[in-house]
Amino acid sequence: MTVSTPGLSGLRRAGALAAATLAAVALGVVPGARADAASGTLPIGDADLTEITTSRVLADGVTLTHIVRGTEPAQPDQINTTSRGPWVVNVLTIDPRRARGHLKATYGTNLGQVEKTTDLVRDSGALAGVNASFFTFTASPLYPGDPVGLGLYGGKLLSEPTIEPGEVNFVVDANNNRALTGKLTWSGSARNRRTHTVLPLEFINHPPVVPAGCTAVVDQSVCTEPGDVVQFTPEFDSATPAGVGVEVVLNRLGCVVRTATTRGTTLAVGQTSLQATGRDAGALLAVAGRGCLDLTSTLTDQRGRKLGLRPGLFGVNGRYPLTANGRIVVPDGGSDSFFARNPRTIAGTTRDGKVVLATIDGRQTTSVGTTLDETAAVAQALGMSDAVNLDGGGSTAMAAQGALVNHPSGAERAVGDALVYVEGRYHGGN
Structure with a gap:
């Protein structure tokens, strides 16, 4: 366990190697201004907050980290404004050089319906996973699981990316666990x-x-x-x-x-x-x-190059990039509530090729959630050189070893799909 307070170095992030790339495609990223280097603790809230970090190894190359920043519960009427937190962050880190399993996306029984993240993780035989894509939810009562954007599963394109400027995609090759972020058309x-x-x-x-x-x-x-x-x-x-x-x-x-x-x-x-x-x-x-x-x-990346659909390729949709090439790239959201404090789910990669999946609990006195700017700062502090904001709010969930890891803002919500880590080599399927 690491206890980090002002004057003590906390989480240490390395990353001197070049980012891993998919063999057949390089998704473009959005440039932006570089933020201040992370101080070793999560750069949110007041500087004097205590931060407690615990980690455990789930499998070779797979680590689950639990971070709590701030020790006192928030007042209910100050969840959206307090600088004292608390914040609860769960981080799943997969090192492709050591991991013996594979990361993929799964939608469960069929694409049009929804299932809880814990069920998607369990039914796919996965060790751990998080919720992933935005989906129609209440907008389509008959088919609530229909992805609102990219849905790519085992090389099969089952939902096309939208033309919305905010959509950003997270693409992973289950054959080698290499992943990139960017916008596909x-x-x-x-x-x-x-x-x-x-x-x-x-x-x-x-x-x-x-x-x-x-x-x-x-x-x-x-x-x-x-x-x-x-x-x-x-x-x-x-x-x-x-x-x-x-x-x-x-x-x-x-x-x-x-x-x-x-x-x-x-x-x-x-x-x-x-x-x-x-x-x-x-x-x-x-x-x-x-x-x-x-x-x-035909799928095309931001540079106009075609993405060949091959077995083992998976992709989900998110809303807005958080970091790109180590820089925070969140757009100005104005008064849009989407940019305010909410529970969040993040997917990204480090400079040395690790895949990081994280959840931030929110809308609770025990974890207030993050604005999109704060979410990007967390992603950067966790070492994510390239990161995207996946579906959050009531959908945010992480499961590991058969149990729910985080605390959703209500009862765990059924979702459209999930990113899951399964032990063993990829042998096909969604």
């Missing part, structure tokens, strides 16, 4: 092999929206308002979303096996479907016909 299309006509895709595994002026139109092909064109895979849910519009089911060769003038069907292994609403319904029928389609799906 996506494009997709369906092309008829015989006629060569092309129809752009707008989403992957995301329920299409029916245009407001056509909600009462049963035959969407006569609608004059643009709708959505979406690709669905069997991983999404037990059935594709039902409703007005059209749906075309393709076999593993890309050839049409059935067409319906309403949406909603069950897909067999190897099948995929395309759904369309609004006037795009007619466009889909025209492109598909009774022929065969080539579906394209």
Whole structure:
């Protein structure tokens, strides 16, 4: 155990080696102003706060660290303003040079539903893990687990990154535990092999929206308002979303096996479907016909280079980078409550290639949480040269060795996916 008070050196962070890189891609990062070097304690709150650190080894190359900064509970009405804390931080550190397992993302039974982080960790046979992506939650009652952004699992792109400027992605190769952060973009299309006509895709595994002026139109092909064109895979849910519009089911060769003038069907292994609403319904029928389609799906990094989808590649979505090349890069959030004190989940890498997953408890008198600026300062102090802010708030959770490690702000919430560390080499699967 390390007890750190003013005048005593606390956590020591090293990092002289070059950052590890994925063999097939280098995700871009956002430049910014370098913050002051970490003093050895977490650089949040008053300088005279006592900080207590305990660590334990979970497995070769895997360490769990518990940090408490501040000793007195906060007053309930001062959680968002106090400079006395307390703050409770849990840190999972994975050293790829020594670890004998692999880091990956998992969404559980299917993509559209939610499960608790503790269940995702246990059901995947993992040693430890944290919640990961932002997901639709209450915005989509039928499919609450649908990722709001990138969802890449075992080399399968099951959810496309958004064009929102705040989205940032965390990508890891389970074959070597190398990880990077950055922003990916996506494009997709369906092309008829015989006629060569092309129809752009707008989403992957995301329920299409029916245009407001056509909600009462049963035959969407006569609608004059643009709708959505979406690709669905069997991983999404037990059935594709039902409703007005059209749906075309393709076999593993890309050839049409059935067409319906309403949406909603069950897909067999190897099948995929395309759904369309609004006037795009007619466009889909025209492109598909009774022929065969080539579906394209391309991920591109910030430098315009394609990311090859290969087995073992996983990626989740976050909101806003925290650090990049050792610099704090949090944008100005103004009065947006997202930037205020909340529970937080962080993923990042150190300069010598370690992967760090951390949670910060919040909205409690026993741990007040962090602003996004404070979160970045914590990430930097923990040695994360590149770090992203994952889903937080009520979703923040860390589990290890079958038990919940942190204290969520309420009952543990079911989430869309998780980043988990599994002992043993990666052998496929989500």
